Amino acid sequence: MSEPKFPKHLISINDLQKEHINQVLTLSEDLKAKKRSNLCLQGKLLATLFFEPSTRTRLSFEAAIKKLGGSVISEIDQSSSASAKGESFSDSIKISSLYSDAIVLRHPHEGSAKLASEISDVPIINAGDGSNEHPTQTLLDLFSIQESMGAIDGLNVAFVGDLKHGRTVHSLAKALSHYDVRLYFISPSNLMLPDQIAYELSIKGVKYSFHKSYDEVIDKLDILYMTRLQQERLDIKTEVTPYCLKLSDLSKAKKHLRVLHPLPRVDELDTKIDATDHAYYFQQAQNGLYVRQALLLKLLSNQNTMQGLVNDQTNTFSLSHT
């Protein structure tokens, strides 16, 4: 049976069927194991447009395309772009799409990536749109969960922190609805998971519960997904009780519990955990490279403009045969 065609754009994790996710995870595993050195995107140009700060997402996308033989144009300082002269977001996207084969976009406004996809002739990859979604982070999170646990089905996964504004939480919770998992959402009452996402999980039959403290569930967990307080999205009047995961908090945890964090971390994750087997967040960040390589290969193989997917030996390789 043929594999489902990849969508043109990646705006929400819901744009991907489980088969698409599996394709990305399998290809990422091969790339990490250096089994697919024949794949390349030579001559292809990725535009990275970041209207918000980033380290991991931008650098790993840029490393990903460059390691596949492609190149990058980047706009990260809006004060030196035509936006500073009043150019509209729509015009900036239109122009960028004329110069590139795909655009990786991060923007503070929810819905910006969707709007860009309606303007751009080339694929838009959502690298975070406000509090909404961060689907490429989800792919590397899934990869890291599968890599560290051997499988995703059967796991108990807890999300901790600012679940209201955490876009990585929103996308990952949605993606986990494809699997047989039990979810725990741990947050202050004013930073709970949005109702809409809880509703989506209910519709899909996912088992979940809400908690105020990880002490209530720590001994049950396989994955503890910590998140940062999204200070940049908080109302100035919002009072919050921040979490800080300390090494001693893990004393009752299962030996194989893995702590994930999309990073950057601020105060919510004690650096003393870094040296323990529980810490998996640096491997998680590194996995972003392989997962974004896989994603670029999959997304760009759909495009007529992309003739760069070649087998070094035969020049006849097609990703549809993977």
Ligand code: CP
């Ligand atoms: N995880 C993540 O999105 O990190 P950056 O903000 O550094 O890109």
